[in-house]
Each structure stands twice: as structure tokens, then as C-alpha cells.
Amino acid sequence: MNILRSQICSVLRRPLxxxxxxxxxxxxxxxxxxxxxxxxxxxxxxLDDSTVEALxxxxxxxxxxxxxxxxxxxxxxxxxxxxxxxxxxxxYYDNIIELQNAISRTRGTLQRLxxxxxxxxxxxxxxxxxxxxxxxxxxxTDFETNMTISRYRRVTTLLNELNEYLRIATTAGYADVADxxxxxxxxxxxxxxxxxxxxxIRKPVLLDQHGRSYTFGKRKTSAARVWxxxxxxxxxxxxxxxxxxxxxxxxxxxxxxxxxxTVSTILVNNIPIAExxxxxxxxERIVRPLKIAGVLxxxxxxxxxxxxxxxxxxxxxxxxxxxxxxxxxPETGVVLKRAKLLRRDPRMVERKKTGLAKARKRYTWVKx
Amino acid sequence: MIxxxxxxxxxxxxxxxxxxxPKNMLLEFRLxxxxxxxxxxxTILTAEELxxxxxxxxxxTRYVLTGPSGCGKSFLLLQAVQYCLAKEWIVIYIPRAKxxxxxxxxxxxxxxxxxxxxPNYAHQTLRRxxxxxxxxxQTLTMRDGLSYERRSFSSGTTLxxxxxxxxxxxxxxxxxxxxxxxxxxxxxxxxxxLAVDDFQSIYNQKTTYRDPHFSAIRxxxxxxxxxxxxxxxxxxxxxxxxxxxxxxxxxxxxxxxNELMDELGVPGVHPRSPYSKRSKIFQEYARGLRNLPVPxxxxxxxxxxVFETWMRDNALTAPANDELxxxxxxxxxxxxxxxxxQGILGTLEGAAPVVNESTSWPQLREGRx
Numbered sequence: 001m002n003i004l005r006s007q008i009c010s011v012l013r014r015p016l017x018x019x020x021x022x023x024x025x026x027x028x029x030x031x032x033x034x035x036x037x038x039x040x041x042x043x044x045x046x047l048d049d050s051t052v053e054a055l056x057x058x059x060x061x062x063x064x065x066x067x068x069x070x071x072x073x074x075x076x077x078x079x080x081x082x083x084x085x086x087x088x089x090x091x092y093y094d095n096i097i098e099l100q101n102a103i104s105r106t107r108g109t110l111q112r113l114x115x116x117x118x119x120x121x122x123x124x125x126x127x128x129x130x131x132x133x134x135x136x137x138x139x140x141t142d143f144e145t146n147m148t149i150s151r152y153r154r155v156t157t158l159l160n161e162l163n164e165y166l167r168i169a170t171t172a173g174y175a176d177v178a179d180x181x182x183x184x185x186x187x188x189x190x191x192x193x194x195x196x197x198x199x200x201i202r203k204p205v206l207l208d209q210h211g212r213s214y215t216f217g218k219r220k221t222s223a224a225r226v227w228x229x230x231x232x233x234x235x236x237x238x239x240x241x242x243x244x245x246x247x248x249x250x251x252x253x254x255x256x257x258x259x260x261x262t263v264s265t266i267l268v269n270n271i272p273i274a275e276x277x278x279x280x281x282x283x284e285r286i287v288r289p290l291k292i293a294g295v296l297x298x299x300x301x302x303x304x305x306x307x308x309x310x311x312x313x314x315x316x317x318x319x320x321x322x323x324x325x326x327x328x329x330p331e332t333g334v335v336l337k338r339a340k341l342l343r344r345d346p347r348m349v350e351r352k353k354t355g356l357a358k359a360r361k362r363y364t365w366v367k368x
Numbered sequence: 369m370i371x372x373x374x375x376x377x378x379x380x381x382x383x384x385x386x387x388x389x390p391k392n393m394l395l396e397f398r399l400x401x402x403x404x405x406x407x408x409x410x411t412i413l414t415a416e417e418l419x420x421x422x423x424x425x426x427x428x429t430r431y432v433l434t435g436p437s438g439c440g441k442s443f444l445l446l447q448a449v450q451y452c453l454a455k456e457w458i459v460i461y462i463p464r465a466k467x468x469x470x471x472x473x474x475x476x477x478x479x480x481x482x483x484x485x486x487p488n489y490a491h492q493t494l495r496r497x498x499x500x501x502x503x504x505x506q507t508l509t510m511r512d513g514l515s516y517e518r519r520s521f522s523s524g525t526t527l528x529x530x531x532x533x534x535x536x537x538x539x540x541x542x543x544x545x546x547x548x549x550x551x552x553x554x555x556x557x558x559x560x561x562l563a564v565d566d567f568q569s570i571y572n573q574k575t576t577y578r579d580p581h582f583s584a585i586r587x588x589x590x591x592x593x594x595x596x597x598x599x600x601x602x603x604x605x606x607x608x609x610x611x612x613x614x615x616x617x618x619x620x621x622x623x624x625x626n627e628l629m630d631e632l633g634v635p636g637v638h639p640r641s642p643y644s645k646r647s648k649i650f651q652e653y654a655r656g657l658r659n660l661p662v663p664x665x666x667x668x669x670x671x672x673x674v675f676e677t678w679m680r681d682n683a684l685t686a687p688a689n690d691e692l693x694x695x696x697x698x699x700x701x702x703x704x705x706x707x708x709x710q711g712i713l714g715t716l717e718g719a720a721p722v723v724n725e726s727t728s729w730p731q732l733r734e735g736r737x
Contacts, residue, residue: 261668263668264694264698272703274700275701284699284715287699290695291691294691
């Protein structure tokens with residue numbers, strides 16, 4: 001189906017074409033093109049007949065050439081590419097017209113396919129396709145005109161309508177229609193579309209080739225980098241674990257198989273947690289995400305923390321550990337979220353205000 | 369056996385009662401219903417070393433227990449003392465050696481020995497040694513007689529009689545103490561253990577004592593620290609026995625000195641260079657000391673036994689389950705002191721709040737308190 005002409009090349013006008021349509025030539029008034037014989041020059045000598053004949057012969061040779069060039073110039077001048085040449089913004093209007101043509105053709109096609117006009121329930125069930133158009137600055141280079149707000153709005157209105165038709169076509173399953181619309185739309189889409197649409201969404205943390213997660217945690221002015229790796233449990237039983245009495249059958253206690261328990265080691269700036277944080281409250285804050293997720297003894301933790309004081313650093317490490325647990329086990333997400341451990345604590349030190357002694361403290365009230 | 373918590377026997381000559389213990393250990397024993405400790409790998413190792421030391425002179429077995437703060441050095445020393453007593457050794461246990469250098473007892477200059485005597489300290493120590501080792505001391509006799517200040521002891525008096533005379537009269541106790549040690553150095557029947565906690569305090573350049581010119585007295589100029597320094601360096605030696613010292617890692621008044629750290633090969637907190645100050649005298653006194661490093665953390669099995677001991681004593685505020693145990697073990701990193709004091713005893717965690725389903729107020733049923 002030939003819905004749209006091949007407009008991709010013609011849509012974008014190259015500045016070179018415009019320059020070739022106008023040629024620069026010096027202006028010569030027609031009266032000066034004729035050679036005058038009787039020119040009075042004071043002090044001029046009388047010329048010989050032979051020289052006069054020679055001079056007359058040269059001018060007679062030049063004149064017919066000059067006469068022949070004038071009508072040919074009009075014929076050799078190239079025609080402007082588009083009829084919008086005389087608007088002063090040919091590229092802009094060309095693109096507007098191409099977009100409008102594309103819209104009208106697409107509308108016709110969709111109407112023939114009974115996809116337009118779309119009832120309300122169908123419109124609600126369309127696949128969402130959020131797009132981010134180029135900024136006015138970027139479009140200025142494409143359209144070769146200064147994109148004012150009104151011109152930008154005009155273009156984006158047309159592009160949004162095209163995007164709607166693209167949504168209808170993709171949801172309906174007409175891939176070729178969708179491809180052609182998509183090819184036009186993609187010219188005007190911003191390169192930062194992926195980044196803009198994924199802002200605010202939590203990026204999934206990937207485990208490296210050793211199975212380690214690398215996450216970041218922050219609290220107040222502290223920042224912590226946390227690496228977590230699962231603990232490898234060794235199944236061999238050491239000689240010291242063997243109870244001599246039990247082996248010889250002398251003990252009265254019932255025989256129980258020993259449970260192999262792995263333990264987590266937490267290193268902060270390469271120092272054991274008990275040495276780095278002397279206060280038990282800081283240690284408890286760090287171990288809390290492991291406790292709530294039920295993975296005590298499952299992961300070894302190595303952190304590098306910087307900035308702030310004890311509370312900030314322990315809070316940052318806890319945030320990083322919670323994110324790391326979520327990276328290893330997404331099922332714990334619900335529990336950690338309910339406990340507000342995956343959330344970066346937004347509380348920061350409040351600024352001091354003028355007229356107050358501190359952030360909230362007022363100066364002593366004096367009656368007089 | 370390893371990882372098991374065992375109680376110390378309540379004997380007639382209980383060393384905990386007569387010699388005493390370091391302060392932290394004393395507080396812990398007050399909280400516990402029974403005085404007990406956990407048997408670790410290092411305990412077995414120390415026992416084996418003491419077994420081999422029973423047949424050799426003490427200058428061949430001079431150990432210093434080292435490790436970070438709270439790793440169990442004092443407890444291991446007490447276990448060694450109890451083991452030797454059970455093996456019928458003579459035990460001289462000094463749990464707080466810093467009391468002999470921190471100017472808490474009187475000091476008197478003696479012209480004969482050219483050192484400062486500590487009569488009250490000697491009197492106290494003699495009394496303790498007598499109480500704990502009376503049975504063994506009664507079997508030993510003096511080789512030479514002693515006459516001092518209108519008191520005389522003929523050769524053949526038992527060491528128990530000598531010690532009891534010294535423990536009654538502080539005036540002669542310093543001389544009696546010196547004589548007792550000399551006699552013990554001559555007999556080779558019964559092995560002798562000299563166990564000193566706060567070992568680094570006698571290696572500090574300056575004690576808190578002042579001489580008449582108000583300059584600090586050196587520990588080798590005080591009588592009793594000098595004895596210990598001589599035994600530790602091998603200048604004096606028991607024909608059979610061992611010398612064991614335990615460092616106190618975190619005492620700012622008496623830090624571990626460069627000479628000790630060099631001899632034992634301990635890295636120390638601050639970096640040392642060849643240009644750091646070192647005393648030749650103390651290097652001489654520290655020569656030949658061997659490092660016996662105590663493991664920095666409990667194994668999970670040992671920690672579990674300790675946890676169960678406190679659990680049985682109803683010391684836990686939170687419900688006793690493996691989650692609490694693992695959380696406290698992880699928080700303390702396995703460090704014994706941190707696990708017991710800040711983990712088990714120092715936690716503010718309690719039982720989780722229980723939602724009353726039968727209440728008529730819906731917001732209370734949701735669990736929001």
C-alpha cells in the first residue's frame with residue numbers, strides 16, 4: 001500500500017540546494033553594454049586607420065557574445081526545489097506539509113481499516129507509548145529556523161497525532177503501517193528518551209560473575225558502597241566437633257545431628273563491625289535489614305563508608321544492605337518495603353533561619 | 369568438650385575467692401548463677417603446653433597471651449590457673465598487676481636491696497598464696513635459715529609456716545616473700561605457675577609511684593614488680609613450672625609498650641619504626657617471651673554454648689531464638705566481650721508486641737500502637 005511517498009530524503013532540506021538556486025552575478029546597466037565610438041578625451045591622439053579597424057573589429061567580436069548571454073542566463077537559472085522557497089522558511093513549511101500529508105494518509109488508511117473513529121473503551125485499552133520529542137534547540141538545526149514556542153507547539157501537535165495513530169496501528173497489529181509511521185516519528189524523537197522515561201524507576205541490580213551485588217546506600221551526608229556475597233557453607237565435620245562421650249556411647253543425652261550454621265561477617269572500611277561501631281545501637285541498625293529479611297548468616301558484607309557521623313554511616317550501610325538483599329532475593333521486597341528499609345531516609349539537617357537562634361529555636365522572648 | 373561451658377569447682381582453696389579476678393570477670397561472675405567459662409581450642413592448647421612445662425624449668429615456658437580487647441585472655445589465664453591447681457601445682461596468680469604499680473599501696477625504700485619494698489602488697493600476696501597452696505607448702509621445707517628483725521626461722525621450717533608468719537606481720541612480709549620465692553626456686557618437687565594478668569603494666573617505663581625528688585619510680589626499682597620481671601625474663605627460674613602473662617589491650621594508663629610488642633611480634637595500633645623510643649633495660653627483661661595469640665572470635669558453637677548459659681540464667685530480655693543469637697553474633701562479630709556485654713546483656717530488644725484480636729478498637733487490631 002502506498003500510503004506515503006518516500007519523504008524521508010525530501011523532508012530534510014539541505015542548505016546546499018538553496019544556495020544553488022541563486023547565483024551571484026555583478027549588475028551591469030544595459031546602457032553601458034553598448035560601446036561608444038565618439039568619446040571625447042582631451043589630449044587624445046588621432047589613431048591610424050589600421051588601429052581603428054583593429055579596435056572596431058575587437059568590439060564587434062565582443063558585442064554579439066554579450067548580447068547572447070542575457071537571454072541564456074534566464075534559461076540556465078535553476079528552479080527552486082519547493083514552492084515554499086518564497087516563504088523564507090522553506091525547510092520548516094516543507095516539513096509541516098509533509099507531516100500533515102502523512103497524517104491525512106494515515107487517517108485515511110486507518111478509516112479504511114475501520115480503526116478510526118475509535119470508541120472510548122478501545123481507546124482506553126491502547127498500548128501506552130510515551131514519547132519524548134526533541135527540544136526546540138535540537139529542532140532548530142533540523143528546520144533551519146528559530147523554533148519559537150508557537151512553531152514548536154504546531155510541530156509537536158502534529159507529532160502527537162501521528163503518535164496516536166502509531167498506538168492504534170501497533171495495538172491493532174498492523175506492523176507495516178506502524179513501521180512507516182514509526183520511521184517518521186523516530187526522526188523527531190529525542191535521543192534521551194530512554195533516560196527520561198526510566199527516571200525515578202529502580203534499576204535492577206545485577207550480580208557479577210562471582211555472585212556479588214554492589215549497591216549504594218545514603219543517609220544524611222554519609223554514603224556507603226556495599227558488596228554482598230553469599231556465604232559458602234563447608235560441610236566437613238572437624239575433629240573438635242566430635243563428642244568423645246557420644247562416640248563411645250557413654251552419654252545419656254539423645255543423639256542429635258549437629259546443625260551446620262553459617263555466620264555473616266560484616267566489614268566496614270576493612271574493620272570488623274564491632275570495632276568500627278562501639279555503640280550497640282549502630283550495630284543493631286546495620287543488622288536489622290538482614291534480620292527482617294530472615295537472611296542472617298547467609299551473606300558476607302563488605303562496605304566502604306564515607307562522610308557524616310556514626311548514625312549517618314550506620315544508616316547508609318543499612319540502606320545499602322537492604323538494597324543488596326533485594327538484589328539477591330526479590331521476594332523479600334515486600335517485607336523490606338513495609339519496614340521502610342529500601343527507602344532513602346530523606347531527613348537532613350534543617351537550615352538555620354534568620355531571626356531564629358537555630359533551625360527552630362527562638363531567642364528568649366522579652367516582654368519589653 | 370570444645371564449645372562446652374563448664375563451671376569452676378568450688379574447692380576449699382578456691383583461687384577466685386582468694387586471689388580474686390580482674391574487674392570485668394568479677395562483674396560477670398556476680399551476674400551468673402555459677403562461675404563458669406567455655407572451653408575453646410586455645411584452652412586445650414594451653415593445657416598441653418602446661419603439661420609439657422611440668423617437667424621443665426620455668427625459663428623455658430614463658431608465655432604472654434595476646435589479642436584484641438575482649439577476646440578472652442583473662443578467662444584463659446584463669447582456666448590455666450584452675451588447671452594447674454587441679455594438677456596439684458603451686459599457683460601464684462596476680463589478677464590485677466597494675467595495683468602494684470599504680471601507687472595504691474605503700475612503698476618504702478630499703479637500703480639492703482636498694483629497691484622500694486611494698487610491705488602491704490607483699491603481706492596481702494603472702495596471705496593469698498598461703499590460703500590457696502597451703503597443702504603443697506606444708507610439704508616443702510626451707511633449706512637455709514632466716515633471721516630478720518628479732519624473728520628467726522631455722523632451716524627445716526615448712527614454707528607454710530614461713531608464709532603464715534609473714535602474712536601475720538606486715539613488717540617482715542617483704543623479706544618473707546623474697547625468701548619464699550627463693551626457696552621455691554630451689555625446690556624441684558612441685559611445679560610452680562606464676563600467672564600475671566595486666567602483664568604490660570610492669571613493662572611501662574614509669575609507675576605512678578614518686579620518689580623523694582618527685583620523679584617517677586621505675587618498675588624494676590620496686591621489689592615485687594622486679595621479681596616478676598626477673599621471672600619473666602628468665603633471670604630467676606623455677607626448676608619446674610611456667611610463667612604466663614596476659615596483656616590488657618585497652619588500658620590507656622598502662623599501654624602495651626614497644627619493647628613488648630617487638631618481642632611478641634604484635635602489630636599494635638600505631639605504626640612503629642626503628643626510630644621509636646625503646647628502653648634497653650626493658651628489652652632485656654622482655655627477651656625470650658613467647659606469644660600465645662588468643663583467637664579473636666568465638667566459633668558459632670562456643671558462642672551458642674555461652675548464649676545458652678545466659679539463657680538458662682534468664683538474662684535475655686527478648687525471646688530466645690536462633691534469630692536473636694545470630695543477630696547478636698553478627699553484631700559483635702564473634703568478639704566474646706561484645707557478644708556478652710553489648711549483645712546479650714546490653715540489648716534493648718524485647719518481645720515483639722502482640723496484637724489483641726478481640727479488642728473493640730479497630731486501629732489497635734491493625735497493630736498500630
